[in-house]
Amino acid sequence: MPQFPTLGHGTFDEEAPGVRLVFLGLALVPACFYSTESPLPADFATCEAPPEPGVSPAAPTYYRDVKPIVDRKCAGCHIADGVAPFPLTTYAEVELHKHQAQWAVEHGVMPPWQPADCCSDYRDDRSLSPDEIATFTAWVTAGAPEGDPADEPPAPPPAPDRLPRIDVDVQLAEPFTPSPRVGKDEIRCFLLPHTFAAATYVTGTDLIPSNRRIAHHAILVAVSGEKARELARKDGADGRPGWDCYGGADELDARGTIGGWQPGDSPRVFPDGVGAEVKAGTQLLLQMHYDTGAGTGADQPRVHLMLSDTVERVARGAPVGNPLWFAGEGMEIRAGDPDAMVFFSYDPTVVLGKGGPIDVESVMIHMHELGTIGRLAILRQDGTTECLLNILDWDFHWMTTYFLARPVRINPGDRLYVECHWDNTRENQKLVNGEQQEPRTIGWGADEEMCGGIIGFSEPVP
Numbered sequence: 001m002p003q004f005p006t007l008g009h010g011t012f013d014e015e016a017p018g019v020r021l022v023f024l025g026l027a028l029v030p031a032c033f034y035s036t037e038s039p040l041p042a043d044f045a046t047c048e049a050p051p052e053p054g055v056s057p058a059a060p061t062y063y064r065d066v067k068p069i070v071d072r073k074c075a076g077c078h079i080a081d082g083v084a085p086f087p088l089t090t091y092a093e094v095e096l097h098k099h100q101a102q103w104a105v106e107h108g109v110m111p112p113w114q115p116a117d118c119c120s121d122y123r124d125d126r127s128l129s130p131d132e133i134a135t136f137t138a139w140v141t142a143g144a145p146e147g148d149p150a151d152e153p154p155a156p157p158p159a160p161d162r163l164p165r166i167d168v169d170v171q172l173a174e175p176f177t178p179s180p181r182v183g184k185d186e187i188r189c190f191l192l193p194h195t196f197a198a199a200t201y202v203t204g205t206d207l208i209p210s211n212r213r214i215a216h217h218a219i220l221v222a223v224s225g226e227k228a229r230e231l232a233r234k235d236g237a238d239g240r241p242g243w244d245c246y247g248g249a250d251e252l253d254a255r256g257t258i259g260g261w262q263p264g265d266s267p268r269v270f271p272d273g274v275g276a277e278v279k280a281g282t283q284l285l286l287q288m289h290y291d292t293g294a295g296t297g298a299d300q301p302r303v304h305l306m307l308s309d310t311v312e313r314v315a316r317g318a319p320v321g322n323p324l325w326f327a328g329e330g331m332e333i334r335a336g337d338p339d340a341m342v343f344f345s346y347d348p349t350v351v352l353g354k355g356g357p358i359d360v361e362s363v364m365i366h367m368h369e370l371g372t373i374g375r376l377a378i379l380r381q382d383g384t385t386e387c388l389l390n391i392l393d394w395d396f397h398w399m400t401t402y403f404l405a406r407p408v409r410i411n412p413g414d415r416l417y418v419e420c421h422w423d424n425t426r427e428n429q430k431l432v433n434g435e436q437q438e439p440r441t442i443g444w445g446a447d448e449e450m451c452g453g454i455i456g457f458s459e460p461v462p
């Protein structure tokens, strides 16, 4: 039976039964989750005014105007042997791909950045500003002039490419070769060969794939020693390192998640004084998403961690979802439905905030390939809504955690809200071995769908 992974499989096993009861209790509160109408106001997250048209400098050149944009917003992935199909690091390379690149930036396809405008502000926003898009377009229209290398403005200090301090350096015990699949990532879970001898806090994480062509996305989860022993039984059972965890109970674990990674990311450091708790005996589970459409070969990822014995606040993750979805009810995505939708809300302050407010620091939505729209919001007690994440063009490939530029407070009486939409028509089915699959009525589960919000927050050390 499909089960909601988060509740029974957190790091902090002894908390699980209580949390599970509370979530089931909360599920009985909202009366309207079978409705097909979103309770969000019609003007939810719409921009107050149309965006100002972008302005480009007169007679833009590559060195003066375009290279600084491409270096900051594209070259993290478009490097030799990177995840992107071609490098964009020299004039010749950018010139060669200029028409394709113009199309991709004008249509918002590149850089990959899913949150829609006018919802919230995020750290490390890699999207292009209207001025940057206008500059790129004006440059291509003018015939892509190279200009003078001496005109290149001084580069801002590069983002650090490693953690300030590396306390744990652990690599997958043996390389893993994803099998080529058409139109689908291979999602594989691994236990990393490192056990925490004593309780501590993780204050920074970094992932270094050995094969950047195929590594598309990673999630790092802390699992208790007991859970690790249970998972070790699956490890290698099919003759390959790790185990297949697509749609499985290990796929989505809000409470144990301590880090995530996407191509182009810098190492992630928690805000000052914040860390994720790991207890003695904890092991690390690494969930890798491999895109075998982008390259071949094996990968043997490394994980770097920065640790601290003391912190002021503990980082926590919490799920936003209806337990009835994975208990087999309330989440039916009918074959042929162009816009199947579910939503759910609850007041997280009761349990997670122990009756006090919660400051949300990061947000994420999790669906599979049929997803189209994903939203997280706060339904305020006074009837207003505050947008946390609004993805209008879901792409499973680019799922990631978004850090809010400023924490957003949920007060007692407010409700945390998640909404997912799917397109289950024939046109939106996966290609398997070149063949379009027939739509089927599905619910929650492996090879079916999921709708999970995850919020990250921190609370004072008890």
Ligand code: HEC
Residues within 6 Å of the ligand: 070, 073, 074, 075, 076, 077, 078, 083, 084, 085, 097, 100, 101, 102, 104, 105, 110, 111, 112, 126, 128, 262, 263, 264, 397
């Ligand atoms: C986070 C990594 C990343 C960043 C940043 C990024 N790209 Fe890409 N790009 C990719 C990947 C991966 C592909 C291959 C197609 C895919 O997976 O979506 C791609 C494909 C492309 C393509 C081919 C589009 C197509 O239709 O196949 C163009 C053009 C492109 N990128 C231009 C850019 C430009 C210009 C920038 C910066 C403004 C940029 N990219 C930033 C990862 C990235």
